[in-house]
Every structure is written in structure tokens, then in C-alpha cells.
Amino acid sequence: MASMTMAKALNTALADAMLDDDRVVVFGEDVGQLGGVFRITDGLAARFGDKRCFDTPLAEAGIVGFAVGLAMSGLRPVVEMQFDAFGYPAFEQIASHVAKLRNRTRGALTAPIVIRIPYAGGIGGVEHHCDSSEAYYAHTPGLKVVTPATVADAYSLLRSAIDDPDPVVFLEPKKLYFASAETQLPARTEPFGRAVVRHQGTDATLVAYGPAVPVALAAAEAAQAEGWNLEVVDVRTIVPFDDDTIAASVRKTGRCVVVHEAQGFAGVGAEIAARVQERCFHSLHAPVLRVAGLDIPYPAPMLEHTHLPSVDRVLDAVARLQWDDQPDERWVAA
Amino acid sequence: MASMTMAKALNTALADAMLDDDRVVVFGEDVGQLGGVFRITDGLAARFGDKRCFDTPLAEAGIVGFAVGLAMSGLRPVVEMQFDAFGYPAFEQIASHVAKLRNRTRGALTAPIVIRIPYAGGIGGVEHHCDSSEAYYAHTPGLKVVTPATVADAYSLLRSAIDDPDPVVFLEPKKLYFASAETQLPARTEPFGRAVVRHQGTDATLVAYGPAVPVALAAAEAAQAEGWNLEVVDVRTIVPFDDDTIAASVRKTGRCVVVHEAQGFAGVGAEIAARVQERCFHSLHAPVLRVAGLDIPYPAPMLEHTHLPSVDRVLDAVARLQWDDQPDERWVAA
Amino acid sequence: MTTTPRAVRRNSRPAAPPDPARPLLPASEQIRLLDPAGAPLPVHPDYPAPPVEVLVELYRRMVLGRRFDLQATALTKQGRLAVYPSARGQEACQVGAILALRDDDWVFPTYRESMALTARGIDPVEVLTLLRGDWHCGYDPAVRRTAPQCTPLATQCVHAAGLAHGEAYQGRDTVALAFLGDGATSEGDFHEGVNFAAVFKAPVVYFVQNNQYAISVPLSRQTAAPSLAYKGVGYGVPSEQVDGNDPVAVLAVLNRAVAHARAGHGPFLVEAHTYRMEPHTNADDAARYRDADEVASWQDRDPVVRLETYLRDRGALDDTTVARVAAQAEEYAADLRERMHDKPTVDPLTLFDHVYAEPTPQLVEQRAQVRAELAADQEGAG
Amino acid sequence: MTTTPRAVRRNSRPAAPPDPARPLLPASEQIRLLDPAGAPLPVHPDYPAPPVEVLVELYRRMVLGRRFDLQATALTKQGRLAVYPSARGQEACQVGAILALRDDDWVFPTYRESMALTARGIDPVEVLTLLRGDWHCGYDPAVRRTAPQCTPLATQCVHAAGLAHGEAYQGRDTVALAFLGDGATSEGDFHEGVNFAAVFKAPVVYFVQNNQYAISVPLSRQTAAPSLAYKGVGYGVPSEQVDGNDPVAVLAVLNRAVAHARAGHGPFLVEAHTYRMEPHTNADDAARYRDADEVASWQDRDPVVRLETYLRDRGALDDTTVARVAAQAEEYAADLRERMHDKPTVDPLTLFDHVYAEPTPQLVEQRAQVRAELAADQEGAG
């Protein structure tokens, strides 16, 4: 086992996928000779040739639409949107074509495209470089939406994404790119559709994904000092969503806080909260709470720490889980 | 009082706003001489001149970005996206500029733009003409998101939207365009940020907006036969959201079903369910349920009735509100 | 106020080298091989007329296409189609494009290309599936090498670039032809698509049917360019403009465009000047934005009549053949009418079949719910 | 196989009318009024050199701009800026554009236009606010008639069209100048913006600084066109290409472009061929994609040196003035250094102040929560 960054794991996943499958082509802005602004495609052009890993004109709808065409010709495109907000120009191509091609044609044409997006904040980026855009994609049927929080998952989920017969929006938490862990590649972790308990606990469940997972884990750590034993579930694949693992955890703990970086309103956290209360209503000792980004445009670097879910904010939410409250009397009367 | 369609009310609202405020300009695709494919801008070009109501080149990012520039010059643009899915090409302009201009410039520049979008289905439209796209906008801080369900609201909310100092995504339920009601214009109804109880009830609250409101009302009607007395709340403005009215209703009834046309996953209904259970946890006798569109691309005309929330589906959800259930024993023990 | 040093005045500027844009620019006037009445014009050095037997086949498919189009409009009036965007008047373009291609080339049509699709030999019932409303695409696009009819304007321009590049990348000499309208050229995706094709030298023919309107919006609101064909040079793409109601010229120009692409020289842009004789769709009211005189003036340039005249004058067509083709067209229409008579049944549960290769657990759940509802309905009805 | 009727062969085609595209096309070579060493070239009939006193002022602001740019790069190394995209080498373009405009004209800059903004007289600390990270825009864009620096590429092209049209609509003769890079021309918003401006005859100058790279991607991957200036004709927009390291030519060409727009003739597209001497930003590693020789070759065309040589040769600049300007630049940099020394404090509660004119109830709630957290933190700390 060697210590490895998430960036390196992603880079290796791309290389291994290209090695295993001739049909895989990688393209986008600056992904060729430069190896991507985050170096995730580093060395691929040199190793596999500039026909398999190449730069395109600077146009995101173009990149995604080009991928649709390439997929129609039988290839397996993996494209990069350079930053989260720069996926927005491609929104029509993603929502109206990538997501729908299989359905429109009853499976005659498919779009096994991976759209890699470095996303979310915490790296002091200027405006438009730190958006958490997962909800836009998760709300669009036909897309799978995946975001790794560990180095091994980064490798394994990206391999799964490339192998997947359907389009995958693959969201890479920028702030974790250079976090490292002891990892032996090729690691294969749980498949799509499976959430994973990252920290066992009994008192409450923290549900998180991507960049919020380390925050949740740190909160669980800190909570121990306050006598709370928190369970942390990493969602991993937002679509398809793993109701079972999450509901099982909440049924066990009876309390739940969802944590994510994106602005809260109509975010994925709302979906998770709604699902959890639907499924675990009688097990819940308190409402499902959410700790999310504020409902504001992503702030300038000097203020991002105020915006982002912090360990303190998570612990505050846990503290509000009505540990002493009595149930509504109507309940008792029922 | 005269019987009037929603289309006519919207048309009158535009005309009245143009009359009251010289700065209001109306543009988009086919909104000039044709009066819009739904005739919402009918007669405006003739009445106010083709400089104030005009057709543009066929480009939605262009239309929205042009509006940003016009707003910077001091005008009040009201633009039309011809159909819901044809707002997607403008997504970057909407999310990265319209929504953020005020915040980026600390209020020095603002974007008092109204983006009118005929949305949702139920009219037998072909693909890409029936999307319910409200969640994309509601999740984007800086936008207000409004959708009328009544003829009077159509007029009043559109006037409020045009007067508003902030950008408003104004979602017009296509299938209600030609629904009519006795209405005296200029009607002024509740302001932004206020939900309205459209039907009083005591047993459960149906929360709906836009095209789902008539469905909820019909369900409330039908429920009477089954002995349920349902309250129907019309959200009206998704952003800003009226927690108070909705929470008050649910605290009173103890049960809640959210109804909307959009696919459910990560939809606005999730937000509403999450908010309601956060605020009304101890008043809830059952989980907040959602009746939404299926998590599929909008279907072809012949199958849309299977997709759309129906009175039956709403009543089924109401029936699942655990009318006989016992609470979790841990509750009683608490 | 500006003083110019003497030395400068004395020099004269060197002669400019030949303009690199020249070979990319279209002719300043539409290419035309027939006059409006159908009489042949002088031979064009760059655009030889296609073989006469091909022109007879072009005529045949145009007649069938027009008959199909009329039938589809009639079906709309009878409520058998939800909506129909007629292309009457654009037969030369729609059929010409198909005849310029091989069967294994790819076509990227829009909602208006019904006649192109029937000319391609796709079952007319399958062509109308989208508009009848039983599914989004009725034919098998992989087998027919024809993308589903595209509604989000200009988005197909990028797909065509990708498909063409992908084919070339895999060593196949496929050409992709993307149809689009005058209005669609204003969309960003047109720009991005043509540019991608140019940069990757992808074998795509972009074929703009400039029918003068985007719904109600006239060309003058789409562009201030001398003509849409002038957009090519900005991408380094050779371009041409052609009289879109001259079937011989359309086919000749597209033949050259396709040959250019197939030879590996990259994309080619063709603008055909034509006219949509009917409203945008049956739901449109064209009287609101154009007058009858304008429509009538285009009637005189009818592409079917023009080709018929030309072929008759050349002795390539006689009454017998004309009658035989007309009969074929009637048969084609009758068969379509017949087969469109009954409303198709679509199983609502198929809604869940193609969202993903495997439905998500969420869809499995929703499917079960719908199945239960359907069962309950049947019980209720039974 | 094709038989052409005799009648046709005999006719000859009528002579083509003059090409309507001609007046819109750029010169086939870059406009250049100085040679690379700074010696004047023959007078250009279309582009008279600007008055010498204007050129001296151009020189002054270019020197200040370059000094500012160096200072900003230094501040980045010291950690005072999060990131800085240098424009060293592009001084002629950035300052020339500003001098071509009136103060009440509007400028639409990108992240790279720091030197243009300082040339416009905007406080350099306010220019750097975005990059220091205390807020998204440091200056008052309404007062400075300068849009916030735009990061989403090419989106500003549409804003400029709208602003210019809005000004004209309200009877004002404002011109808008939109800066963009070579890479940004590939975006759909460039296409839509220029087209809107053309159709509405909006007074916009689109000024492409073609610095040969979009981060690492060379121009050859952006376009197959002979030059970016050839994009204009497709919109009916007159265009020109200019040596972007020739300050005299840049200003001359932009003067004409601005005059054209101001006179009501609609937009004008200018491509300046130039070079970014530094990496894309301080975070970039340019050695990965271009070699030192290439960079060195552009050093020889340094726009500041070139203008200085020219002005000295003309006797419009002497050692005294050069020294005075250099001293001004040092003072400017020292002042900036000084004022950037301390990290600014930003009240986190201002995060809620400008999302809407009035915060929503949801934001009021969140604000209260953050306020409570801050209070608790202070208590904890106190």
C-alpha cells in the first residue's frame, strides 16, 4: 500500500480504463498536453496519443455534444468540464440529450459518457469556480450522479462510471484532490447504488457525500468528546440512491443530519431529508436536519469558511436533535 | 367581473406594466408580430411599437444575456423562453449572471429581469416542450421563482415580478393558459412570499403550486366523498418561500402531501417536505409524502397521463398517511 | 495634427498576398442550374449537373415526399397527429440531401425533416411517431443511421461533428449531414458544432434550409450577414449558397459538399434559399406575419414543377412515368392513411424501460406503484 | 454520363455582381503601422496614426500598466493575492482599448484586463479585489461604467450587446467595448453576442486579444479560420486584424472601430495578434505547453519598447520624460504594495446583504444563525 492522492487515483483510473478499453477517449479543455488544470489527465496524451486524449475548442456545449456524437459512433467519451460553473453552458446538451438519448430511442442509441466535473469549494477559488452543482444533475432523470470522498472510491467509482452503460456526472471534490490515503490500486470498492457507513455510531446518523464527508467524520470525532456517538454514511452515488443503507442507519440511531456544501434550498439534502422522514418516520426522535451551504452565491475566498458546513455547525445541528423533547401529546394519545 | 383566461390576464399584465413604466421592454422569440406562440404578448408590438416589444435572433443565452445588458443600461426587460427546455441554453447566463449580478457588485448593478417560461405539461406536447424546470431555478440563490395557479394571481404576480428589483423566473403553467375565471383586472393579490390557502380543511394539508394546484383542489373535492377534509395551500412563490402559512396549516392538520408535476427526485417537493418535517415534527401524525412526476424524462403525449400527478394518486397518498398507525413504541416510551 | 515622418510617405506598402479567405467564401449569388421555370442555365464549372437517372429518382422521391407531407397535414386535421410541421416547398432540399448521401452515411434531421426521412426509406409511420405522440422516436436510429429528429435547435450540429469525428477516428469514411434552419444558425450550438467539425476536420455537411422564417421571425431578424453561407469562412469552412428550389442545383452542390467531406477535407456549409409554403406547424397562423403575395411568389418557383419541366424538356420524363409516380404516391399515402387509422396502444410500464440500462431502485419502486394503479384501474373498470 | 443540352452550352453565365462580403472582410494581413523594432511603416489609407500626444499618453499608461502587472505578480508570490492572470505583453491592447473610448463609454473586461482597468483610472486595489478574494468586484461598475471582470468566458459579449442597445434605445451615444480572448471566440455566447449586436446594430466593439493560447491550448485548436477576424462577415460585421504589439496600430484600428460604432453603423470586430508573456496565471506551468524560444521571439516585439523607440525617434519622448514616467510607475507600484500590505477584514454578515434587495425570510433566518455562531465564537475566543 502506498500513500496516494485522490488526484493520482483518478489519473490512474483514467489510464487503466484507457488501457482496458480502446473505445475510451478523453477530451476537454487543457486535458491534453497540460494534463488538466488539476493534472487529472496528466500523461494520458503522451501515453495514449493525442488522438485518444485531446484538447478541444473552448466550448462546453461543444464538448458534451461532441461526446454525444462520439458515443453514437461507438466510443466511450470521458470529458472534463474545467470547473463546476463552466458546466452550465453545456446544460442543454446534458439535460436534453445526454440524459435522454437512451429513452428517446428506446435504447437504440445510448450515451455512455462520463462528465467529470471538479466541483465545490474550500480551495479559495474566485467566483464561478466553487459551485456545488450536483442538485441540477441529480434532478435530471437519465443521469447518474456520483461523487467520491475517499481515494479508493475515486479510483473505483471512476472505473465504474466509465464502464457504466449510462451517462454519469462524476463530481470530483476539488478540495480533496490532494488529500491522500494509503491505497492499493486497482482498488474496487462498492458498486454504484451503495452508500457506505464510514463511521459506526448509535446516537445519530450524519449523511454526507463528497467534500462534506471529511467534515462529517471530523464532527463525529469531535462529538465523541461531547458524549455523542455519531454514525457517518457516505452517499457516494446520489443517483442511484441507496435508501436501504441510510434508512437502516437512521432506524438504528433515530436521528439524522444531512450535510452538504451546496446551498440548501432544493438541494440534494432536501431529497435525502424527505426520503429519510418518509421511510423512518416512526423511528425518528427528531426531525431530519440539514447543514448545508447558505442560500447565497458562493462567496469570495475570504468568506468561504462562513458559507461552508463546518464541524461546529454540524455539532450545533446534532445538539438541536431534541434530545430532551417530549413527543407531541397527540402522539401519545394516538 | 368578466370571465378571463390566464393567457389574457398575463397579456394584460404586460400591457399595464408597459403603460405604467417606460423602462419595461418585452422581447424573445416570436413575441413581436406573432404575439408569442401562446399569444401572451399579443398586440404589444402594435400598441407599444416594435422597439418595446420585439423579436430577437433565435438564441436563448443571447436573449437572457441581452436582458442583462439592457438592465445595466437602466431598462426593465421581460423576456420569454418559448418553452421550458428551451431555457436550458440560457442556463449559464441565468445561473452565473442574472442570479449573481447584484451580489457580485454589492448592489451597484442589478438585474431586475423577468424570465417568463411557459412550463410543465398536460397539453400533449412533444418532447422538450413539457419540462417542469422550477427546481433548477429555485436551487439558484439570487433568483426569485414564481408560478401562478389562478387567473388573478397570473396578473398580480406578473405585475409584482416586473416591479421587483430582483430577477424573477416566472413560470407559466401551459395547461392553465386557457383556463378561465371571473376576474376583475387590475387584480392585486398577495405579494411575493405569501402562500395562500385555496381550500380549507382539517384532516391533511395538500401543498401544491402552478399546474398542480387544480389537481390538489380536485383531490380535495373528491376526498370529501371519502370523508377527508383536505386543506389545499398554493405556494405561489417558491422563492421566497412562505414557511409560516404552510407550517400553520400542517400544524393544524397534522398531515401533509406535497404535489407537483416535476420529477420528484431533488425537486421542490423535497424541499417542502424537508422544511415541513423540520418545522412541524411534533405535529405530524405521518411522514410528509410527495406526489410528483415520475423520475423519467417527460413522456410522449400518449403516456403523459401516467406520468402526471392525478387526483387518484393524490388520494392514494392521503390514504397512506397512517390514519390508523400506532406510533413507534420508542415514542411512547420517551 | 498627426505628423507623418517623411521616410514613411516615400515608402509604399507591399502588395497584399492573395486573401486566404477567398477559397472559403460562397459565390456571391445563389448557385442555380435551372431557371425558375425549369429551363437549364449554362453549365456551372464547379457544379456539374447530376446524372439524369438520379434526377428522375430525385423527382420520384420528391413527389412521394410531397404527397406524404399533404397526407400528414390531413392526418393532423383529423386529429391523428398532435402536430405537424410541414415542409411543403422544401422538397428539393429534403430529398436532394438524401440522394447526395450513401445509405451508411449519417443524417441529423430536425422536426421538419419528415420528407427527408421518408426519402431515406424510413417507414412513414415510424417517421410520424414523434408527432403522433406514442414515443419520441419511431425508427431505429442506429439501424437507419439517422439521429432522432431534433427539437432543441442546433444541438444536432454538435452531435454531427462528434459522430463524424468518431467514424473517421475508427477508420470509416462515413459522412454526416446535419440539417438545420435559418433560425437555428443563431444558436450557440451551431457555432460550436461547426467549429468543432472544422478544427477536427470532421466530415460533416451542414445544410441550412433557409426558408426565410423561424416560425414568425424573418431572416432579417436572424442575421445582418449578406447571406448565411458567409458564416463558413469564420470557421475556415468552405461554403456555398444555392437556390433551394432548384433540385438540380441542390443536388449538385450537396454532391460536391459530400465529396469534399468524404475526401477528408473537413466540413462544408451549404445554405439553400427556399421557402416554407405552409405555416410553421398546423398550429401556427402564418397570416399574422406574412402576406399571401409573398407566399404566391414562391409558388412560381415550385421545385417539383421545376424539376418535372426540366426532365420533360430533356425527354427524361413522360406522361406515363409522371402518372406512374403519381400513382405510387397515392398508394404510399393510402397505405399511410390506413396504417395511421387506429390509435396505437402503448404500455405505460414501458416508461420505465429505457431511462437507464437497469432501472434504479427508485424507478423499480415507482414502476411497482404504477403497475398497482393500473391494476386497480382495471379492477375498477372490470 | 451527364448530357448537357446544347442550348445551355451556348449561353454564358452573367457576370457576378460585386461581392457583398468585401467591405466586411479584414485585411488579409495584420494592420501594422510600426515595424517590430518601432520604425514607422508607410501611412495606411484607412488607419491614420493617432495624434502624437495621445501616443505619449498611451506610452505612459502602458508603462504604468506593466509596472502594475509586475507588482501584482509579486504580490501573488507573497501570498497577498489568491491568483493573478498576468497580461504582460498585451499592454498595447489593454491600454489602447481604453484610450480609444470616452470615459462614459462602457467596458466589458475579463479576468485578464487588470491593466485596462488601471488604465481606465480605477483604483488598483479595487481592481485586485476579485483576485485578493475579499469580494467579487472591488470597484463600482455603475460609476466606472465598467462591468465586473468576467470569468465565464464570452458571456460578456452578450451583455455588451444589450448594454449598447439599451443606451442607444435611450438616446445616448455610448459605445460598449467587450474584451475577449482567442479561446473565448469558440464559445456559443460569442456567436450569440456578436449576432445580437449586428442584428440590432448595437454600438459594440468586440476586441479579441488573440494571445495565441487559451491556457495551454494553442490557437490551432480553437479555429481553422485564416484568422479570427474572418468571423465578422458571418454576422455582417466589419472586421479588422491588427498587430496587437504595435500600439500605434492598435489604437488606430480601435479608433476607427469605435467611430464606426458611435456613428450608428453597428458593431465592429477587431482581432489583435499578441502574446501572453507570462503563464496563464501564476498557478500555471507554461513550460508544459510552449517553449522558451517561442516566448523569446515575442520579446523582440515588446509593445512598450516599440512605442518608446518610435516616440523617441519622432522626438516626442526624451530621457527626462521616460524617467518621469518610470518614476510615476514606481510610485504607483509602491502605493499599491503599501495598500495591499494588510489583509482586509470583511464582515461575514455582508454575505446576506446583496443576494436580493431585501433578504428572503430564509436568508434572514440563516443570517441570524451565522450571527449567533459568530457571537459564540467570540465568546469562546474571549
Ligand SMILES: Cc1ncc(C[n+]2csc(CCOP(=O)(O)OP(=O)(O)O)c2C)c(N)n1
Ligand atoms: C433551443 C430551442 N429554442 C426554441 C425552440 C422553439 N422553436 C421550434 S422551431 C423554431 C423556429 C426554428 O426556425 P428555423 O431554424 O428557421 O427552422 P424552420 O422551422 O424554419 O425549419 C423555434 C423557435 C426550439 N425548438 N429549440
Ligand SMILES: Cc1ncc(C[n+]2csc(CCOP(=O)(O)OP(=O)(O)O)c2C)c(N)n1
Ligand atoms: C465558460 C468557461 N469555461 C472555461 C473557463 C476556464 N478558463 C478560464 S480562462 C480559460 C482560457 C481562456 O482563453 P482566452 O479566451 O484565449 O483568454 P486568455 O486567458 O488567453 O486571455 C479557460 C478555459 C471559464 N472561465 N469559463
Ligand SMILES: [Mg+2]
Ligand atoms: Mg426557417
Ligand SMILES: [Mg+2]
Ligand atoms: Mg488567449
